[in-house]
Amino acid sequence: ARRGLLLKGGAVLETLGKITAVAFDKTGTLTEGKPKVTDVLAFGRSERDVLSLAAALETGSSHPLAVAILDRAKREAVPVPPTAAASAVAGKAVTGKVGGLSLFLGSPQAAGDRAALSTVQTDQVKSLNDDGKTVSVLLADNQVVGIIAMRDEPRPDAVAGLKALAAVGIKTIMLTGDNKRTAETIGRTLGIEPRGELLPEDKQRIVREMQKQGEVIAKVGDGINDAPALAAADVGIAMGGGTGVALETADAAVLHGRMLDIARMIELSKATMGNIRQNITIALSLKAVFLVTTILGVTGLWPAIVADTGATVLVTANAMRLLAWRGANANVA
Template identity: 40%
Template sequence: MGHGGHGDLSMAAMVADMRRRFLVAAVLSVPILLWSAIGRDVLGFDVPAPFGLRDDVFQLILSLPVIFWASWIFFGGAFRALRARTLDMMVLVAVAIGTGWTYSLVVTLTGGGEVFYEAATVLAAFVLLGHWFEMRARGGANDAIRSLLELAPEKALVLRDGEPVEVPTAQVVVGDLVLVRPGGRIPVDAVVVAGESDIDESMVTGESLPVHKAPGSEVIGATINTTGILRVRAVKVGADTALAQIVSLVQQAQNSRAPGQRLADRAAFWLVLVALVGGLATGLVWLLATDRPTQEAVLFAITVVVITCPDALGLATPTAIMVGTGLGAGRGVLFKNATALETAAGVTTVVMDKTGTLTKGEPEVTGFETLSLPEEDLVPLVAAVERESEHPLAAAIARHADVRGVPRRPAEAFSNVPGQGAVATVDGYRVAVGNSRLMRAEGVALGEAARRLDALAADGRTAVLVAVDGRIAGLVGLADTPRPSAAAAVTALHDAGVEVVMLTGDNAGTAQRIGRELGIDTVIAEVLPGDKAAEIARLQGGGRRVAMVGDGVNDAPALAQADLGIAIGAGTDVAIETADVVLMRSDPLDVPTALLVGRATVRKMRQNLAWAVGYNTVALPIAAGVFAPLVGLTLRPEIAALTMSGSSFLVAVNALLLKRQKLPRTPTGPHAD
C-alpha cells in the first residue's frame, strides 16, 4: 500500500544510511587532503605516504570506498534521472565527482601529472552532509493508512447459535449478528438490533458528546461503545465501511499533490544544464584557445561544475528548515517535512474544526435556570443525582458542583434510565434529571420550560430538565466551551492577516455561538464528515491557500486535501499521520505559531538562496579562469569545494539567527511569563 521510492527502507533507516555515507566520505577525505597537492603546497604537510606507496596511489586506495560506496547514491540517482530524460542535482554531483576521480585515475595509471582525488572526495563529503541534513528535516514518513486501519478492532464477537464466537474482523460478513460489550470498539458499520447505549463517535465524526443508540440506530465501525451491551447486525464490511472510505479519501489526497515539486525539479534541470554546458565550454576553451596542459583545462572545467553545484542552494533550505523545525519543536509544533514549512508561510485561510480544536470537546455547565425552586435549593438536588450517574453530561454537572463546593447529599433508590436520564430520592424528594422523554415518562408538564428548552437549543446548548416531586423545577444548560486560548489564537491569526473559518458537523446554533464568542470570520456548520474535504476544496477553488486544523479521523481527508494539514494535540493517530504539522499540545495558539515559524523560515530560505545565487555569480567567472590571464586568479576544485562549504557555513549561521524569532505566548494562569 506504500508509495515510497526506497523499497522497504524506513525514513529513519534512510537518514542513518545517509549519515554513515557522510562520515565515511568525511573521515577518508582528511588523509586524502593531507597527501594531496593542497596538503603539500598549502598546508606544508610532507610526510611520505605509508607502506612505501606513491602519494597518488595511496589517495586512490583511500578514495575507493568514498566513490564506490558513499557516493554511489549519486551515480545511481544520475542514472535514474538520465533514464527518465531529465537532469537534476544527482547528475551534476555525479559528473563533478566522476570526472575528477576518473581523470585522476587515468593520470595515476599512466604515471604522470597532477591528481585531485581530494577534490572529488571533499566534494562528495559536503554534498552528503547537505543530503543528510535535508533528510533529517524531511523525517516524518507517512503511516497514515496503517494507523487508520488499526482503528478497527482486530477481532469481533459474532453470535453463532446465540453464543458469541471471536472471529477476525475481516471475516465478518453482511448480516452477521455481532455482540459489542461496554468499552469495546464496534468492528463494522452496522444497525442496532437489541440494547441501548451511548457511542463515542468522536474519532470518526468529531462529535464531542456520545450519541445515544437504540434498536434501529446505525453505528459506525471503529467507534467506541461506552455503557450498554449492544447486539448489532453488520450492514457494511471491509472496503465498504465508513473507515475504509476515509482511508481511500486520504490515499487519493496524498497521491494528488505534487505541482510545487515539478517546479523545483524544472529549476534544478536548468541549473544543471548551465553547469554542465559551462564546464564543458570552459574545458574546451582552455584546451583549444590556450597552450595550458590538459590537466589544467580539466581542472577548470570541474571547478566550474563544482562551484555551480547548487550546494549552498542545496543547504540554504535544509539548514533553515532544521532550525525552523527545531524552533517549532521547542513550542510543541512538529513539521513533518520541508514542504510543510514552506506551505505554512503562504497560508491565507485557516479552517478550524470546532470540537476538540477550538473547544475542549467535552460539555461544561453554562448555567442553571430555575422555575419553581431557588437555585441554592435546586443545585444540591441535581448534583446528588448526577454524582451517581456515569453519563458524560452528568459528569459535567457533578464537576461543576464540585468546583462550586456544593454540599454532598445522599441519593437513595437511584435508577438510571438509558437514553433519558436518571431518577433518585434526595432528602425525601423524588428528583428526575434528564431529557423531555424522561419528563413525559414521569408525567411532568413542561409548561414554561418548553420555551426555555427551545431558546437554549437555538443558542447551541444542550439542556437537561429537572423535576422535583413531579413538578418542573429548572433546567441546566450545557455546552462545549472554547479552549482558554482559542480567542487569542483567532486574534493572533487576524494580526498575521489570515482569515479564520470554523468548520463543524455540529448544529448551526452551537457553531454560531462559538463563532461569535471567538470572533471568527466565517462559520460553516452541519457538514457531514465526508463533505469536509469538499468544503476545503471549495475554499481552495476561490484562490485561497488553506490550512486545516483538526483532531479526528473524520478530519483526515480534509487534512490531506488542505494545502497544509495541522493535527492538534490529543488528536487521533490518523489525524496526526495525515497532517503535515502536528501540534503536540491541544493549544489553538500553536496554530499562529506554526504559521509564523513557517514565514520566518521561508524568509531565511530566501535570504540564503539570494546569498547562494550571488556567490555563484561571483565565483563562476573565477572558477572558469576568466581572471587567470589578467591577474593570475584561479581556483582549484577542492578550493571551490571549500569556498562552497564556506558559503554553506554562512548560510547555516544565517539560518541559526531564526532562533531569535518572536512567537505568540500562551497565558498560563497568574504566573504566566
C-alpha cells in the first residue's frame, strides 16, 4: 500500500505472478484521461449552440470526454440548459431532452444507426479520426447538428510501462470503444496491438477468448465500461482515479495511476511467492535435520527446540526483506 499498490487478498497476489497477457483500456489508462475539445463543427446551428446542447447532456457525468466538453463550455461561458430524461447507453451514447429537442450524443457509428451522415460529414469524421481524435456526433430530433472532436494524450510513462511488461514476456493489447482509426493511431504511438469500436460486452468477450487460448489475463481499466471485462479477467486492475464501479469490481488497484506500476505489481507478486517458497524450504529443512539428528541421538531435545525457534526467526527475517523491495523498475520515472 505504501507504494500505491492495493491487492484484495492473497489469491490475487498469487495469480498476478502467473499473468501472461494484459489488456488495457485506452482513455484514462494508457492516456492521461484529460482530453481536450479540439474541434466543434456545427450544421444548421452555431458552434455555441452545439457546445451548449452537448454540455447539457453531459452535466453530472465524470467520464473524461464529458468533463472535456463541460470544461470547454465553461471556458467559453456557454450557457448550459437543464436536461430532462437524461440517460446513458453504456459504451455508446448519452440521450436526453432539452427545450423540447430529443438529443443524442455518441460515437459516429451509434449516431449512424439513427441518422444518416452526409458524405461531407463522414469525410470530416474520418479526417478527425486520422488525426488520432475521438469524435462524438450530436443529433437533435434525429438530425445531425454537430460534431465534437477531442484528443487525449498518452501518459508520459505509457511506453515505458508497456516495454517493462514486454521485457518479462507479457503480451499487451488495447481494448477501446474508440473508432478503429483513433485506436490504430494510439497503438502505433505506444507500440501496442489495438482493438477499437468495442462495447463493454465486446471487451468481456475478448478477455474470455484469450483465456480459452490459455492466457492468464489481467484487465486494466478505470471506467464503468470496463467493469464487465474487469470481472471476467483472472485479475482486474483499476487505475487510480477510476470510477467507483471499476474500483469495486477490480481485484487490485494502482492508486497512483502509474503505468509502470502494473509491471511492478506483477514483479512484486513473483518476489513474494518466491519469498514464501524460500521460507517453506528453510523451515522444513531445519525441522527435518533436527528431527533426524534428535532421533539418532546426535542432538538433544533442547537444541532441537532452539533450532525450531531459530527457524521461525530466520523465516520472519527473510519475509521482512520484502519491506525494502523496490523492483527492477523502481528508478524508472
